[in-house]
Amino acid sequence: MKIGFEVHLQLRTERKLYCDCPTNYAEVPPNTNVCPICTGMPGAKPMRPNRAAVEAAVEISLMLGCRVQTGKPLYIQRKHYDYPDLPSGYQRTSLPLALEGSLEGVRIREVHLEEDPGQYDPVSGSVDFNRSGIPLVEIVTEPDLRSPEEARRFLRSLIRVLEYTGKVRPEAGGAMRVDVNVSLEGGGRVEVKNINSVKGTYRALKFELQRQAERLRRGERVSRETRAYLESQMITVPMRTKELEEDYRYIPDPDLPPVLLEEEWVEEVRGRMVEPPHLRERRLVEKYGLPPASARVITGERELADLFERVAREVNPLFAADWFRTKLKKVLNYMGLRAGEVGFSAEQLLSLLKMVEGGRISPEQGELVLRELAREPADPEEILLRMGLLPLGRGELEELVERVMEENREAVRDYLAGREEALNFLTGRVVRASGGRANPREAVGLLREKLEELRGKGQTS
Amino acid sequence: MGTLGKLQALRSGELSAVENLERFLERIEKMNRELNAFLQLNPRAREEAEEVDRRIGRGEGGRLSGLVVAVKSNINVLGLRATCASRTLEDYVSTYDAEVITRIRREGGVVVGMTNMDEFACGSSGESSAFGPTGNPSAPGYIPGGSSSGSAAAVAAGLCDLALGTDTGGSIRNPASHCGVAGLKPTYGLVPRHGLIDLGMSLDQIGPLAPDVHGLSLLMECIAGKNPGEGMMLEVERVSYELEGDVGGMRIGVCPQFSFLTDPRINEVVERKVERLRELGAEVEEVSIPHLEHALSAYYLIVSVEFFSATRRYDGRKYGKRIEEVCGEEVLRRIAMGSYISRKEYRGKYYQRALQLRTLIRKEFSSAFRRVEVLVGPTVPKLPHRLGQKLSPLEMYAYDYLTVPANLAGICAGVVKAGEVGGIPVGIQVQGPPLGEEKILRVMRALEAGA
The missing domain is CATH 3.40.190 (D-Maltodextrin-Binding Protein; domain 2)
Structure with missing residues (x-):
């Protein structure tokens, strides 16, 4: 099985690609972020491509290890097709800005800059042009993937790279569109369009794998064709022949000069570029000795990895990594927060981790504090105080232990009779009686001490 | 009275912008039925002229100070109809001012109306307008030339001070020649095209038509120069021309x-x-x-491909009519030709070769x-x-040679x-x-x- 991708993701710029309209298309009433240019009114001429969009595409290319096409004219092409969402009857797409990169062993063929069309609502027959002209980056891979699972993993990695730049709109917001090419040994290449999520891609591939394999098994041909993925039914269906025979009649856009990427500028972008996540993941394993699974989770978001590297300077990285992978990630998921959205500072998290690492509070208590920290950021000391979680003093603990032993004579007798599990029961009582402030490890130690003392007394008396 | 004399009269207050406008409106009233130079008059022209008079009073009349300008119907003027003399856009009312119009207004020019033309500027005779042919006031009974027929005829008949035309393959110069007026096709990229409805985007330029060379120069000084952001413009801020130099030794x-x-x-x-x-x-x-004789075929290939691309938006959805269903013969011929030669299998054969020829011709001019x-x-x-005489397409194209x-x-x-x-x-x-x-x-x- 051979699978290749064409992935389109919206770039996060303030302004559209060929005009000055703002890009927050989803937040405003239909057809308000529009002008003669992005609605293709007769006579409107595009502005030169938005520099911020070109830079984002170049940065993405560099992060994917591509060779940026510096010093040669890169024409903006008109791709003609007929659809209600396309106000001029053509979409502008650049010649490749960069070639021949790779990501986790998958070869990247090329990277383009494109413009988004408007949004057509077939039910009402109306078009909203707010989205028209939003910049898109298009990434084309070689057919290097071998299974739907591999494809899914790769797509996630690719999205992680794009999101690391901070210059794309989140995939989860529907800003992504995927076309996928898939072929089995002995069959023709099938292109599936109209996919807009990782999950959808996986399902479409699973379906195609089954469909094509079944045909081949029955001795039928799998012909080269273009199909559409139907999200609602999780299947793919052939597209109309008219759409297949389409000839886009590409011509260089006579209204735009070619883009020229200067070597020096590209190097500047490279200098400012953040470390790509796949490389960072490898570095975290090598530098801190993290288990690969932890490194993968931690590099899942740039801000999460930044946070990790900040705290790993002052607490044990393995300890921190474990906390990140289990507790922190759990709390964030529970609260539906991305690492970039948390309100607490690295210093606050660090001070919490130090408390746990130093044994001042238990990991369980630490998790309670962490939840509070995420909910309502404050200094962890303050949270401890607020939650009544300040660790017990030795005297207080001793008092509690004695009281619990007094109130649970039967359990004490059981322990003295050699039933070790009674100790766990008593510890639980101490922690509960402390309202969670008692450190279970400390409590268990003290209990054992007192019980043994009692045993000694019992023997002498 | 030439353009400079008129300007002097307006600036001195001898003639008001409103009077100037009204004299033209009277002439248009009398002559346009016959001439068909204007497709639409600007209903706000008088208001605009009054405003210019107030500006002149404050000493802020601008370089045009109430001169009356006619505009070809393929240039957007807010609220007026840029029909391109085609049924395709007969219901289209401009939603914005072309950059040149913004500049003309800034300089105190008064837009009097929209002029007749060959449909989508595809023609050299003025006969292919969906709204009837334009007459030639300087040679009655003959074609005025095209495609800026109405603009040239309006200047020749004294229906305006100055006019805007557009020139893709001669559309300013050809009617200027036949109507006996002055016209200029500026260097590509000197005058903003934002607001000019496309024919061949790599060739189109807006330019002036006037009764005299001073008029051309004046209008150029108002409309030429860089439009920030517009893709294909030269790095020229603005222009200023000295015309009275000696040609001796040139x-x-x-x-x-x-x-x-x-x-x-x-x-x-x-x-x-x-x-x-x-x-x-x-x-x-x-x-x-040496290769001049190949220019015409290169031109028609390039213009057809670009025109085909430009007309894809007239799909019947936004503007009500699908161009192929309502346009005239010549427009249809160019769309069909453009569609044909831009097909994947023919691109190398026609369009690319035409672009090569273009490079060659450019080099030959530059060495000249x-x-x-x-x-x-x-x-x-x-x-x-003579108006109405039938010509074959090739005979018609020969006008542009x-x-x-x-x-x-x-x-x-x-x-x-x-x-x-x-x-x-x-x-x-x-x-x-x-x-x-x-x-x-x-x-x-x-x-x-x-x-």
């Missing part, structure tokens, strides 16, 4: 390929003018554009301009036909009246290198003054 080129296929009567008129330039002290030299400062010659190789090379090469070219043949005006064409407007305007001014 190196002026003539080209055998220009006269080769041209009506001898036209050549004769042009040669008399070349002689006049020699008398004024210019050095006349012969230069060659290393030897001479300007080139002079005929504008149109033959005299206009001498004007398309300037568009292909991206250079500037202007036309002034050189004389007449049997009562029909004949214009002489002066071509100059990129941004050579001042030079060609000077030569044109000298020719005009010596007429």
Whole structure:
């Protein structure tokens, strides 16, 4: 099985690609972020491509290890097709800005800059042009993937790279569109369009794998064709022949000069570029000795990895990594927060981790504090105080232990009779009686001490 | 009274902008039924003229100070109809001002109305308008030329002070020649195109038509110069031309390929003018554009492909009518040709080759301009036909033989009246290198003054 991708993701710029309209298309009433240019009114001429969009595409290319096409004219092409969402009857797409990169062993063929069309609502027959002209980056891979699972993993990695730049709109917001090419040994290449999520891609591939394999098994041909993925039914269906025979009649856009990427500028972008996540993941394993699974989770978001590297300077990285992978990630998921959205500072998290690492509070208590920290950021000391979680003093603990032993004579007798599990029961009582402030490890130690003392007394008396 | 005299009268208060407008409106009222130069008058023109008068009163009349400007119907003027003289856009009302219109307003120009033209600027006779042909006030019964037919006719008939036309393959120069007025196709990228409805985007330029060379120069000084953000503009902030220079000692080129296929009567008129330039002290030299004869076919291939692309938006959804269903023959022919030759399998064969030819022609002009400062010659190789006379497409295209090379090469070219043949005006064409407007305007001014 051979699978290749064409992935389109919206770039996060303030302004559209060929005009000055703002890009927050989803937040405003239909057809308000529009002008003669992005609605293709007769006579409107595009502005030169938005520099911020070109830079984002170049940065993405560099992060994917591509060779940026510096010093040669890169024409903006008109791709003609007929659809209600396309106000001029053509979409502008650049010649490749960069070639021949790779990501986790998958070869990247090329990277383009494109413009988004408007949004057509077939039910009402109306078009909203707010989205028209939003910049898109298009990434084309070689057919290097071998299974739907591999494809899914790769797509996630690719999205992680794009999101690391901070210059794309989140995939989860529907800003992504995927076309996928898939072929089995002995069959023709099938292109599936109209996919807009990782999950959808996986399902479409699973379906195609089954469909094509079944045909081949029955001795039928799998012909080269273009199909559409139907999200609602999780299947793919052939597209109309008219759409297949389409000839886009590409011509260089006579209204735009070619883009020229200067070597020096590209190097500047490279200098400012953040470390790509796949490389960072490898570095975290090598530098801190993290288990690969932890490194993968931690590099899942740039801000999460930044946070990790900040705290790993002052607490044990393995300890921190474990906390990140289990507790922190759990709390964030529970609260539906991305690492970039948390309100607490690295210093606050660090001070919490130090408390746990130093044994001042238990990991369980630490998790309670962490939840509070995420909910309502404050200094962890303050949270401890607020939650009544300040660790017990030795005297207080001793008092509690004695009281619990007094109130649970039967359990004490059981322990003295050699039933070790009674100790766990008593510890639980101490922690509960402390309202969670008692450190279970400390409590268990003290209990054992007192019980043994009692045993000694019992023997002498 | 020439353009400068009119401007003086407006500035001194001898004539108000409103009076100026109303005199034209009266003439239009009388003459337009016959001439069909205007498709729509600006209902707000009087208000706009009043505003200009107030500005003049404050000493802020701008460079145009109430001069009345006619606008070709392929240029967007907010609230007016830029129909391109086509059924396709007959219901289209402009939602914005073209950049040149913004500039004209800023300088105190008053837009009087939208002029007739060949449909989508595809034509050289003025007959292909969906709203009826334009007449030629200087040679009644004959075509006015095209495609800026209404603009040239309006200037010739004294229905406006100045007019905007557009020139993709000669559409300003050709009607200027047939109507006996002055016209200029600026260097590609000198005048903003934002708001100009496309024919061939790599060739289109907006330019002035006027009764005299001073009018051309004045309007150019108002509309030329960089439009921030617009893709294909030259790095020129603004222009200012000195026209009264001496042509003595200027190196002026003539080209055998220009006269080769041209009506001898036209050549004769042009040669008399070349002689006049020699008398004024210019050095006349012969230069060659060896591949000139290929310009026309390269031009039609390029323009068709670009026009095909530009018309994809007229799909019937936004503007109500699908272009292929309502347009005239010539527009349909170009769309069909553009669609055909831009097909994947033919691209290398036609479009790419046409672009190569274009490069070649550009080089030939550029080497000619290393030897001479300007080139002079005929504008149109033959005299206009009678309105209504049927011509084959190839006969029609032949009108453009001498004007398309300037568009292909991206250079500037202007036309002034050189004389007449049997009562029909004949214009002489002066071509100059990129941004050579001042030079060609000077030569044109000298020719005009010596007429």
